[in-house]
Amino acid sequence: MKPPAFDYLRAETVGDVLEGLAQQGGDARVLAGGQSLMAMLNMRLAKPKLLIDIMRLKELRQIERKGDAVVIGAGVRQADLLAWPDLAEALPLVSLALPWVGHVQTRSRGTICGSLAHADPSAEMPLALVALGGEVLLRSAKRRRRVAAKDFFAGMMLTARSDDELIEGISLPVVRGSRFAFREVARRHGDFAIVACAAMKTEAGVRFTVGGVADVPTARDWPRLEGSALDDALNGFAYELGARDDVHATARYRRDLVRMIGRDLIGEVLQ
Amino acid sequence: MTRLKADARHSVRFTLNGKPAEGEAEPRMLLSDFLRHQLGATGTHVGCEHGVCGACTVVVDGMLTRSCLTLAAQVDGCEIRTVEGLAPSADRLGVLQQVFRRNHALQCGFCTAGILMSLDHYLAKNPAPTEADIRDLLSGHLCRCTGYTPIIQAALVAAAELASATKETSDA
Amino acid sequence: MVQAAVRSANSVDQGSDTPWVGRSIERVEDAALLSGRGRFIDDLGVQPGTLHATILRSPHAHADILSIDTEAAKRLPGVATVLTGSDVKAVTTSLVVGVKAPVECWPIAMDRVRYVGEPVAVIVATDRARAEDAAELINVEYRPRAAVVDPLGTLVSGAPVLHDGFPGNLASDRSFRYGDPEKAFAEAPHRFSIDIRYPRNSCTPIETYGVVASHDAGEDAYEVLANFQGPFSIHTVIARALKVPGNRLRLRTPPDSGGSFGVKQGVFPYIVLIAAAARVTGRPVKWIEDRLEHLTASVSATNRATTLSAAVAADGKILALDWDQVEDCGAHLRAPEPATLYRMHGNMTGAYDIRHVRIRNRVVVTNKTPTGLNRGFGGPQVYFALERLVQRIAIGLGLDPLDVIKRNLIGAGAFPYRTATGALLDSGNYQEAIARAVEQGRLADLKAKRDEAQAQGRLYGIGFTAVVEPSVSNMGYITTVLTAAERRKAGPKNGAQATATVGLDPVGSVTVHVASVPQGQGHRTVLSQVVADVFGLAPKDIRVNTEIDTAKDAWSIASGNYASRFAAAVAGTAKIAAERVAGRLGRIAASQLNVEAADIVFAKGFVASRHNPENRIAFSRVAALSHWSPGSLPDDAGQTIRETVFWTPPELTPPDEDDRINSSLCHGFIFDFCGVEIDPVTLETRIDRYVTMHDCGTILHPGMVNGQIRGGFAQALGAALYEEYAYADDGSFLTGTLADYLLPTTTEVPEPEIIHMETPSPFTPLGAKGVGEGNCMSTPVCLANAVADALGIADVTLPLVPARLAELVRGAEPPPPAGGAAIAPAREGDRRLRGEGQASVKGAPEQVWAMLLDPATLQSVIPGCQRVDRITDTHFRADVTLGIGPVSGRYRADVELFDLDPPRAVTLRGGATGALGFGNAEGRITLAPDGRGGTKLTYSYDAAIGGKVASIGGRLLDGATRVIIGQFFTALARKAGGGGASGGGFSLFGLLAKLASLFGGRR
Structure with missing residues (x-):
């Protein structure tokens, strides 16, 4: 169980990264925290010809307040963000969800943007990005663009990133005066979510986002719903997510969790 | 920018436990293999070798690190x-190691190194942890022998002993 | 710097007069293990020039091997050789099989694979990474066969047969009858039955298998270093397979081993394989198993289908048991199987006084990894049925489950007690043990808590279990699988030779060597205590070596680390050896001190007169005398340099003519109870309190005994709640990573409340009994009983996966809203991926049809396609590179068209294979004019994905299917928009290959 052979490029500027991506395209992979990519390399599931290590780039390691948004660079580790003093105030949902990402020993290396790039449907950071309506900042040698969360995740492990693009960072809106709730069910602490849910109070009512069920984290905006109207909305959503069976849970169990946890969390933020 | 070719061995230098260390590695060599072999x-x-069991955990630049998910070149x-x-x-033995021995917090000892590194790193920053x-913290490590509870006990005892040792030092 | 520089604590109390045995002294093993100085197999250096092996394994559960092309692999720089089945066959013979049948058992597939993960080729190269590079270049052509994974399904007429020598997949079928069960059942007022499916799991040590082998061609002798754990009866199996006498197989073990729990017995087929590679290459060869290999193909405990019935009196007294056990040993019956089934044969009545028993034992083969030793070894399977049935009897009769347990216990005055099936239970007082546990474990509080919780509508339950824990296996128990006549022909097998050597060197320091092969249990520490007590020394004065070298050390077939035999047998044998040396030293000292030998005592480093302690001589001086001045020894003393003792208990007799077998020497007692609460939303089981009472005879080291209990408890908790080696119906293995095979962690395992009672065994030198396996027997069923109590359900299957509990306790699901998509009914174990869809394509059906049959078009429409070859007009082959996200792989695809109805419909059947796995599928495409000059294309497909991708990516497979279907429609729409014909039909072909390229890693 050893990785296949690849070249290793230690980038010293963002330009190095973009040049490498432009030259090697789909055969290049950006190596950040490595917590997903390295496991895939060891299992020989991925076979890039070039790994581009971006972790020596100080400019990618910033967490910045920019107006009503927080911009998190590609080199920001999960542990860095957890330790950011403004986290609970600026990004309360992230502060609830982030401790569920892996374990202390993986958060210390794993990056926020790496988790988004990997686009595992059960992962917490993609869920938070979608729930908050954040944006992904993409950059290639030719251009820069911003992609909204809902457009970024194209499917299981598929994103809108082109082969020559680097995820430079993400921008998460600072939502004021709202209430958030997050809950995750996994077989064990630290496992991929069977179902993860986030609820956020909005001006019109509530936004409810679910990860671990559909191919991508999926959000719904509802007016203030109660009683059977809420039950019906949750039930419809549970079915629309298209849950499937796997070795850890059944589709029915996932739908049950969406219905029950949804009710709890929505009640919590709307009370 | 440094580009290391896949089929060649390249010099890797770092500080290992305070002393300079050097060896040669292909880009694909894992830190765990580099350290060991x-x-x-x-x-x-x-x-x-997929980042779950925690046995290979080391500290790199103050960060807990799965050495099996890290390249030597990195x-x-x-x-x-x-x-x-x-x-x-x-x-x-250091305090943590002694406390492990006293509390029978290891049996085969295969997973122990990683657990010690996590605790050593954590207790330095969090001197008064709860159970x-x-x-x-330790949910990121798998142990098959002990049933974990002696390890947890040892960690709490070690935290207390280290805290009191620090206190004595500062009092003195 | 966290740690302070404090001198290491030394708990050894030189002044104490109390014996060392029975005290929790610090372990001698620990300083090295805590400092990174352990010496595990992969920590040891190897001879320069040692080669490294990797193993190519079958992605199929059942298939014929049509060809293996190793040429490209052999040409890769650094590759020494590639061995396939025929190369191994040239230098070895089949492993012996434990039942009489014309069946072979090879460590590598010959012309057929029978489980996912079965070795197909061994690649030997300068390093592991290069060997793995080469493995990817090997092209194996398989012809899949139907697979069977269910132990009852494999017996059904028409099931695929794995071995011609096991007709109907039945390897053994024996029936036993003790007492008069028919009469008891006929007369009993009640009959209760339970059907159990015990799942597959494993104790999965954190260190995997390792082997380093070399071959001396001049002497035709093998040297092997392996983290094998015994039993060393397997040495004979290995030597025979390597076609050398035992004295030409030198098998050594490393000083440290990273856990085993039985599992490392299963390294032995790999010893044969790597030794064969060493012989073929003429170089030492090293192989360290990786975790994916370990989970997929190392060894598993048996899964078992059991029907257990009891004849029961109105008061809950069990009058007779009727066992029907179908034991699933996987694809090969590997030594020592079917031992898992027979290890408990003397103990089929548990802790109960039941005189009438009927047993039918069948052993079957299925397309799963072969089974072997695992902590508990047969006990979990038996007690799950027995103790679940006891709870069911109580519920059925309206009795308290604990009262039913108590009503059936063997009487305290009945020991030694001969069970109906032949075990001789050495000692115990089960009533007293339960009484103490109930009191000290505060059962009354727990019951009050349950009542309160239930009154509040919470899901809280209590479970009980009583278990007799056998230890020190009779090497003859496995012959119970043979008939009495077959046994007479084969000759008797019985006993369990333990051995220990005590040596004194020329300065009088003491060395102990045993063949117990510890895997972390601390044998060296306990032996130092035992021998220190005999010699009046401190443990630090005794140096213990537990490595084994079959060329130099004392050993026998029972040597090794299994059946909880250390404390009861090995430690006691060391005591006997030390006492023999001490007896001689006593005579020497008596002559020097001018006292009677009977007056001699060993204490505090001296050999002294009991009556006049001042009259003494240093131990080391007496001990050295045999070396320096043998002439001055008294005539009757003999040498004191080295004493090797072999000890086997006389109680371990062979099975008798009526198939009664004393399968184990010692029998501890365990009584567990627990309270669990189940989350009403997630249905996760939380253990509130777990109380475990153990009577394991004399306790040699309380800290280690508790360590064994806690460790076994945690593994059992895993088996009860999380762990299963899961297979799909097609034989695909589904839990190939530690993200899928879920070991409990710190956040799942509570501290059990441990209570002890000591009833020494009269049959062992120290009065000790085994204790290592008990909770693996008692805890899974205790938790299951508690969950059954909490939820009020009758049938509980392990592991207690919340989603499975949901099926048992939740009523009909709210239907989907009107207009929503219908939900296909779930099919348990069926992993086939099915789907259908349609698209509108520009161009008439005739045009679309033409595209379907044109290789050039195909090449342009199949993503990642390098080449398409037309074999015939309706048969195509292609090389494709496909990926999703970062996952990519190269595949060979083969598609045939059937049922052609041009230009209206066609059926495609084909598959793709590559390093990451294989996919095969069948799809039907129909083309119809859409009335606007275009074509309405509809398709349906039915695909199966297997191999590596299924075992490590199962979580994502279904979702990935949808991803690809989405891409399919996108591509189709684009093609259609471009005004050309669609290659849509062949996207299906791409789909097959692309599906196989999926995975699931960890973040």
Whole structure:
């Protein structure tokens, strides 16, 4: 169980990264925290010809307040963000969800943007990005663009990133005066979510986002719903997510969790 | 920019437990293999090579790190700490190690190095952990022999002993 | 710097007069293990020039091997050789099989694979990474066969047969009858039955298998270093397979081993394989198993289908048991199987006084990894049925489950007690143990808590279990699988030779060597205590070596680390050896001190007169005398340099003519109870309190005994709640990573409340009994009983996966809203991926049809396609590179067209294979004019994905299917928009290959 052979490029500027991506395209992979990519390399599931290590780039390691948004660079580790003093105030949902990402020993290396790039449907950071309506900042040698969360995740492990693009960072809106709730069910602490849910109070009512069920984290905006109207909305959503069976849970169990946890969390933020 | 070719071995230098270490590695060589088979630091063990079991956990530049998910080339120039650096000298054990022995917090000892590194790193920053804190920290390690509870007990005892030792030192 | 420089604590109390045995002294093993100085197999250096092996394994559960092309692999720089089945066959013979049948058992597939993960080729190269590079270049052509994974399904007429020598997949079928069960059942007022499916799991040590082998061609002798754990009866199996006498197989073990729990017995087929590679290459060869290999193909405990019935009196007294056990040993019956089934044969009545028993034992083969030793070894399977049935009897009769347990216990005055099936239970007082546990474990509080919780509508339950824990296996128990006549022909097998050697060197320091092969249990520490007590020394004065070298050390077939035999047998044998040396030293000292030998005592480093302690001589001086001045020894003393003792208990007799077998020497007692609460939303089981009472005879080291209990408890908790080696119906293995095979962690395992009672065994030198396996027997069923109590359900299957509990306790699901998509009914174990869809394509059906049959078009429409070859007009082959996200792989695809109805419909059937796995599928495409000059294309497909991708990516497979279907429609729409014909039909072909390229890693 050893990785296949690849070249290793230690980038010293963002330009190095973009040049490498432009030259090697789909055969290049950006190596950040490595917590997903390295496991895939060891299992020989991925076979890039070039790994581009971006972790020596100080400019990618910033967490910045920019107006009503927080911009998190590609080199920001999960542990860095957890330790950011403004986290609970600026990004309360992230502060609830982030401790569920892996374990202390993986958060210390794993990056926020790496988790988004990997686009595992059960992962917490993609869920938070979608729930908050954040944006992904993409950059290639030719251009820069911003992609909204809902457009970024194209499917299981598929994103809108082109082969020559680097995820430079993400921008998460600072939502004021709202209430958030997050809950995750996994077989064990630290496992991929069977179902993860986030609820956020909005001006019109509530936004409810679910990860671990559909191919991508999926959000719904509802007016203030109660009683059977809420039950019906949750039930419809549970079915629309298209849950499937796997070795850890059944589709029915996932739908049950969406219905029950949804009710709890929505009640919590709307009370 | 440094580009290391896939089919060649390249020099890797870092500080290992306070001393300079150097060896050669292909880009694909894992830090765990480099430590064990190039440098002979076999105290760091390999249990799964996909980042789950935690046996290979070391500290790189102050960060807990799965050495099986890290390339040797990535840590060039870094400061690395492994289980071999925990004891104050070859014939003495540190407080954490002693407490592990006293509390029967290990049996086969294969997973132990990684657990010690997590605790050593954590307790330095969190001198008064709760049991829940320790359980959360160590949920990133698998142990098949002990049933974990003696490890948790040892961690709490070690935290208390280290705190009182620090206090005595500062009082003095 | 966290740790302070404090001198290491030394708990050894030189002044104490109390014996060392029975004290929790610090372990001698620990300083090295805590400092990174352990010496595990992969920590040890190897001879310069040692080669490294990797193993190519079958992605199929059942298939014929049509060809293996190793040429490209052999040409890769650094590759020494590639061995396939025929190469191994040239230098070895089949492993012996434990039942009489014309069946072979090879460590590598010959012309057929029978489980996912079965070795197909061994690649030997300068390093592991290069060997793995080469493995990817090997092209194996398989012809899949139907697979069977269910132990009852494999017996059904028409099931695929794995071995011609096991007709109907039945390897053994024996029936036993003890007492008069028919009469008891006929007369009993009640009959209760339970059907159990015990799942597959494993104790999965954190260190995997390792082997380093070399071959001396001049002497035709093998040297092997392996983290094998015994039993060393397997040495004979290995030597025979390697076609050398035992004295030409030198098998050594490393000083440290990273856990085993039985599992490392299963390294032995790999010893044969790697030794064969060493012989073929003429170089030492090293192989360290990786975790994916370990989970997929190392060894598993048996899964078992059991029907257990009891004849029961109105008061809950069990009058007779009727066992029907179908034991699933996987694809090969590997030594020592079917031992898992027979290890408990003397103990089929548990802790109960039941005189009438009927047993039918069948052993079957299925397309799963072969089974072997695992902590508990047969006990979990038996007790799950027995103790679940006891709870069911109580519920059925309206009794308290604990009262039913108590009503059936063997009487305290009945020991030694001969069970109906032949075990001789050495000692115990089960009533007292339960009484103490109930009191000290505060059962009354727990019951009050349950009542309160239930009154509040919470899901809280209590479970009980009583278990007799056998230890020190009779090497003859496995012959119970043979008939009495077959046994007479084969000759008797019985006993369990334990051995220990005590040596004194020329300065009088003491060395102990045993063949117990510890895997972390601390044998060296306990032996130092035992021998220190005999010699009046301190443990630090005794140096213990537990490595084994079959060329130099004392050993026998029972040597090794299994059946919880250390404390009861090995430690006691060391005591006997030390006492023999001490007896001689006593005579020497008596002559020097001018006292009677009977007056001699060993204490505090001296050999002294009991009556006049001042009259003494240093131990080391007496001990050295045999070396320096043998002439001055008294005539009757003999040498004191080295004493090797072999000890086997006389109680371990062979099975008798009526198939009664004393399968184990010692029998501890365990009584567990627990309270669990189940989350009403997630249905996760939380253990509130777990109380475990153990009577394991004399306790040699309390800290280690508790360590064994806690460790076994945690593994059992895993088996009860999380762990299963899961297979799909097609034989695909589904839990190939530690993200899928879920070991409990710190956040799942509570501290059990441990209570002890000591009833020494009269049959062992120290009065000790085994204790290592008990909770693996008692805890899974205790938790299951508690969950059954909490939820009020009758049938509980392990592991207690919340989603499975949901099926048992939740009523009909709210239907989907009107207009929503219908939900296909779930099919348990069926992993086939099915789907259908349609698209509108520009161009008439005739045009679309033409595209379907044109290789050039195909090449342009199949993503990642390098080449398409037309074999015939309706048969195509292609090389494709496909990926999703970062996952990519190269595949060879083969598609045939059937049922052609041009230009209206066609059926495609084909598959793709590559390093990451294989996919095969069948799809039907129909083309119809859409009335606007275009074509309405509809398709349906039915695909199966297997191999590596299924075992490590199962979580994502279904979702990935949808991803690809989405891409399919996108591509189709684009093609259609471009005004050309669609290659849509062949996207299906791409789909097959692309599906196989999926995975699931960890973040």
